[in-house]
Amino acid sequence: MSTTKSADLVNYAELARPTRLTKSLESFTALREGFITNDRDRRLKYSHWAQALNEANLHITVREEEIGAAANAYQEVAEHLAANLSWPPEAVSILTQGSVSTKTLIRSPNGGEKFDIDAVCQVDISRIEATNPMGFFESIGRALEDLKAQAKRRCWNIPFTGRPFYLEFTPSVPLDSVPTQILNSMAPRYRASRYERTALAVVDTPTSSWKTSNPAGMSKWVDDTAQRSLILVATLEAYAADRAKASVAPVPDQTVVITDTLRVAIRLFKRHRDICVRRGIIEAASKPISIIIVTLLTTCYEGLADLNRSFEHPVELLDELAALMPHLILKLDGKYRVDNPTVEGENFAEKWNDDDGERYRSFMIWCETLSADLKTILALTDPQEISKRVREVFGIPAPSGGGNGLPTIQPPAPRATPASSGLA
The missing domain is CATH 3.30.460.10 (Beta Polymerase, domain 2)
Incomplete structure (x- = not known):
């Protein structure tokens, strides 16, 4: 059976990536062993992470x-x-x-x-x-x-x-x-x-x-892909019902919320990249450009949809996108490639091939830091600790206004994955 290019890339990435974070953490033992048996309990398990990540997403939104x-x-x-x-x-x-x-x-x-x-x-x-x-x-x-x-x-x-x-x-x-x-x-x-x-x-x-x-084609591609739901319908309906009952101010219509997971992933991952520059983990001159992040995440999301993958909650999908993203980079004839899906032959990673691998290394260091930061967030269970850690990771000021938004931790930069031939 023939598959799409995005599906082929995701198939390869699924073989190359580590275990999905949300499935490998100790806090998910109850899910794996069947102690949580209904959708309501499962949503509650994720709700604190979802709320903290959504608050970060809303904070970085331009008015x-x-x-x-x-x-x-x-x-x-x-x-x-x-x-x-x-x-x-x-x-x-x-x-x-x-x-x-x-x-x-x-x-x-x-x-x-x-x-x-x-x-x-x-x-x-x-x-x-x-x-x-x-x-x-x-x-x-x-x-x-x-x-x-x-x-x-x-x-x-x-x-x-x-x-x-x-x-x-x-x-x-x-x-x-x-x-x-x-x-x-x-x-x-x-x-x-x-x-x-x-x-x-x-x-x-x-x-x-x-x-x-x-550019309009790229935007239409992101929009069309984002409309393909990968979250189980029952979870989406229940999530919407829970939000309607919540004692928080309503979100303006133009605001993207966590159930629009592709756009939220693009926003949060771009913000995380900027915070990595601020922390000194990667250099501003070699940081991954936004079009590469957008292309890889949308390709990943499209490939998952083409393969009929589904997820129980947006947090699981965010985790999956982070885990697969670094394995979607093509390396053909010794050259890195991130192809423009709307213009044949245009390579968004063209500059990666003229800098002795510096941009590729920065990309991999950022991806590994992102996965490490998400792992620490998803390992927490206390709502206040989750919220605090999300603010640190994404550079969000404390709710009281007393914070300055600077991360308070400095995790060591992980080593970049070495370059290889074929898909990297």
């Missing part, structure tokens, strides 16, 4: 009013471009991409540090002269000079002084509108492979050429 302010900034930039380039307003549209569009944006643990908002400037190429990729890219930069825009590889960074965010702003044209002569000049191995209708042509400044990109 809705901050997102709204950023949305206003998109329109400001669009109007700025239309005015400075004498383009018709209807020729320019600004669309969110990345963590904002997938509801996985998190705030920095470093106080007032800005968060980044990724956006694409989608231009109607039938109205604009864009046959020269560098000319197109640089014309955008000149139009944004008074916004202090700074050029990066494929985008312009707009700092927005005095606001809590900055924009990463990528000029693009819809791929299906690109003339044949431009399409033929693009790198042939970079073709849209999923969600083709949302694919874009963006400027790759190091090569001065057009390349395929599909």
Whole structure:
């Protein structure tokens, strides 16, 4: 029977990974030996971990009013471009991409540090002269000079002084509108492979050429995958009922809660990575980039769904995603790969192959630290100890406001798993 690529990766990872944390801990003896016999008792067993992890997730959420302010900034930039380039307003549209569009944006643990908002400037190429990729890219930069825009590889960074965010702003044209002569000049191995209708042509400044990109496709992939439920239906229904009875303030509709386990995993794991940098466990320059974390976790979740795996509780699924994630890295012909699922040939881990393995080592150290931290959380049974440990691991201030959010423990950095051929 044929399987999907994601399912194949998960099958390999299940063979390579250690025992699932929640199934190997002493605190789960009662579950394994049948002393807990009904769904209510099982949910109570998990409830303290779920509550503490969900509180951490809510704490790192960027407030809705901050997102709204950023949305206003998109329109400001669009109007700025239309005015400075004498383009018709209807020729320019600004669309969110990345963590904002997938509801996985998190705030920095470093106080007032800005968060980044990724956006694409989608231009109607039938109205604009864009046959020269560098000319197109640089014309955008000149139009944004008074916004202090700074050029990066494929985008312009707009700092927005005095606001809590900055924009990463990528000029693009819809791929299906690109003339044949431009399409033929693009790198042939970079073709849209999923969600083709949302694919874009963006400027790759190091090569001065057009390349395929599909941020909307990536967001749709995360959204579609997150909607595939891996939690037993009875558990989800009971969890919702328990929340309705809880004596806590209702969660706003736009907030992601722990039953949306893929998005919560992306948020919490990104936060844990940032705390590992803060602890000095990994270096900021070599920390795993968010797109790699998102791709690996979504691939893992998709593969589990394709294999019809199911879990009794979101905490179990979070544990499984953490355990499998490091074993989903491909190594082909001596090169690390994390493939873009929407653009054939694009490797998100390309830089891993040009730094003597530093980024790979940082990734593995982070993954092992994440598993070790989750193990200590899941080994606890006292609600207050669980809450305290979760705050330490994810850099959350104490509820009283007296804490400073800094972790109070410094576990030793684990040794990185050595590189190997084939799947690593």
